[in-house]
Amino acid sequence: MIPASKQIWKKYIFALVWFMVLLWPLLGILEDGTIDFGKALTVWMWVAAATFCLLVLYFGYRTRALKRVSAPLSDVGLKLKSASDAIPRPALIMLVFIAAFCFPFFTGRYAQDVAINVLVYICLGLGLNIVIGLAGMLDLGYIAFYGVGAYSYALLSIHYQLSFWLALPVAAFFAAISGCIIGYPTLRMRGDYLAIVTLGFGEIVRIILNNWMSLTNGPNGILGINAPGIYLPQLSGGLSFEHIYLKKLHYLYFVVLFLCIFTIIAVHRLNFSRIGRAWEAIREDETVAELMGVNIFRLKLLAYAMGAVFGGLAGAFFAARMRFVSPESFTFIESAMVLSMVVLGGMGSIPGIILGAMALIVLPEVFREVELYRMLAFGAAMTLMMLFRPKGLIPAKRFGSRSEEREG
């Protein structure tokens, strides 16, 4: 162990020096002609200290020196796992559902706001999961469908005063169409190329939304969208119905909760349906699937369309909730966030995606003071996750690997 660790320390020190050389010019060469080492040195110290601790921990782990600490921890972990396995699945789900249902009654506006965000992103993550996790196609422009759904409802509401509930299927339809449009040219493309083409499509949609002034009002966005409305029965006098708009936050929470549950159930059913199995076949090995009679063309298109539908529904809700849409909300970074929720949470696993959405929305809120570093941490986290835990936090159990991806 000793000679190997010397090697590692040497590499570590070399890496730290290299890092300083890269960092200093950005912080140390100033416009007014002065040269400063202070700023760069502070940042470097922090990074060096943090990585040093991690390295020491790593050595402790490797040489089993930390056994005394880590062993009881993993024992506790195992005990928790066996306890949670002991509870029957339906009971667990019931518990979660009840908790989700009661949530708005015990929490304030801020928490409900965050919760609504989480639920919207869960819908998006599940939708993207159909494309990536089930059918195995990498989509980096998924947010375009979100945008299509949002703008569909926005325009229908502004121009035709269509109610939210009636507009939902229309928005879903438009999203599905755009899914087919985006899906069609990409059907025969290699994985990497698919990624960048879908990225390009996402950008094209954003550019169109930004520039088609007559339709979308461009960068100014669309104002005055109606919130979801319902008819409440009034029992004074005779039976009559009063129409109210659900603008209050906890009403909106229930709307999106309903949407989210619908999405979860739909995705779960799809997962285990014939279509879902066909998608898995395509994901595992396209050539073989085709030979077995799977109509690749139609099923891939269907995957895009279905994924787009859930994105569109979430988008319509987004428009109804914010009462305002603009192209700013549909940038590539949003696509990247949804993607990371799916991949980091655990591709193809519904609980994983839910956990991923929660982590990615709640954690930045918890660390509000260091908001500046949010995206920096996000980028680093993505890379680190791929390096250390590529299967995600809660990997799906039936997840195989694409034949294209396997090496050798």
Added chain:
Amino acid sequence: MSDRPILELKSVSSSYGKIDALKGISLTVFPGEIVTIIGANGAGKSTTLMTICGIVPLKSGEIFYNGLPIHGKEPDTLAPMGLCQVPEGRRIFPRLKVEDNLEMGAFFRKDQASVAKDMEHVFDLFPVLKDRRKQLGGTLSGGEQQMLAIARSLMSKPKLLLLDEPSLGLAPLIVQKIFNIIKEVNQVDKTTILLVEQNANIALQSASRGYVLETGNIIMEDNAGELLKNPEIRKAYLGE
């Protein structure tokens, strides 16, 4: 022939994906020899060479080159030590010219001044390559590509040359030509050769010793002449 083997495998096991390709094989090659490993398709012949070169990871056992352990070393450290492989399927660089392919064989060499001389020597051995020296590798015929592959590895001035199925897919006349050159290289340049072949006939005729590999195990080892006369071998591998 000196005492110390130039290559020694001791109970080498390796797996190729999930399949156990080599199940504890041992063999020795002495300097100046031509040794051949024959066996059917899928017996593990190519895996043996790839394991020696470190491309296929070793599961257990040891490999020694000139007495030095080379198991676990990075593949690109072997050619500078004089160990070069011509893998199965030619694998010449299709979009590089013939002379560039040859240059790549000598890339690691510190004595770049003598590379030109060695290239002329290689062109003497393979005159057809000289005619095509400016052509792209991918435009050559199968036989020419095999010659290019061998010539390329000769540019590294190997002490031990591993050849993987040089006869594969080639017409008998060309195969004979190539094997003549292999024998010449062995005799004139004193290059030791470990030859893996499916064509047991020509392999045993060119080699001095042979090993028979069957599903990852060495089942027989003898002088080439004896193997040629062995009735079981004749039935299984020499088409009788």
Added chain:
Amino acid sequence: MEFFIQQFINGITLGGIYALIALGYTMVYGIIQLINFAHGEFFAAGGYMGVILLSFLASRGFITTHPWLCLGGSLLLAMLYCAMLAMAVEKVAYKPLRHASRLAVLLSALGMSIFLQNGLMLTQGVFDKPYPSIYSQGGFEFGNIVVSYLQIIILGVTIVLLILLNILVYKTRIGKAMRATAQDKIMTSLLGISSNRIISITFALGAGMAAAAGIMVGLYYGSVRYDMGFVPGIKAFAAAVLGGIGNVTGAMIGGLIIGMVEIFGAGYISGQYKDVFAFIILIGVLYFMPTGIMGENVDDTRV
């Protein structure tokens, strides 16, 4: 007619810049089959290095006395900086994932891209950072056609860099080793060529080219922004695919075509949608002719 010539000149200038950026994408994809999402950030980092060095020199007064010497020196230093940055990124985020799934390394690249972009933002600020204006002054006028000195310099530097890289890749030993490693990595290691070293060099060269492009874009448009790498990155990748991925000459030609199409499209069809043209070309090429104009240079031995 004059409008056409003006657009032509603008198109070549822009095309040259896209060519420089595309080289990094094409060389890296050719050798390890990775779309280096972080490559756009090398371009941005180069632009920033340029402005940092030039502003520093300007405040010390060197720019007024030796403007072109300062520019040349800054260019070289920025290229060196980005080469070092690229080698670090490769070592940390890509090398450990060489045998992992394609998705994992793609996401690692994405993470690096976001990390670097935000790193630039945090260290250099969210606002545009202006280049010293001394370089954009002066030029030739032929009637309505304006060719600034800067454009000539940019064209000149671009052409020189492209020619040098071409010579390096096609005529030198190391260049041939790079192409050989792209065509068959296992074979090159059997011949004693260290893939790790070749891959590092590939990254360094690509990033150096991108850095040069970044400085020239900064000079041309007057400033740099932390997110300037995103859209040009996609267009440059389109150029690399158009020319044939892995093919160095192809990337250069692809870049020129994309640049021309963008300028002429903006001039004659629509200025608002100019970014869309490159995407359309990308989708078109991948649909009709995936191997590109000049053919790919990737590893044919892998399936």
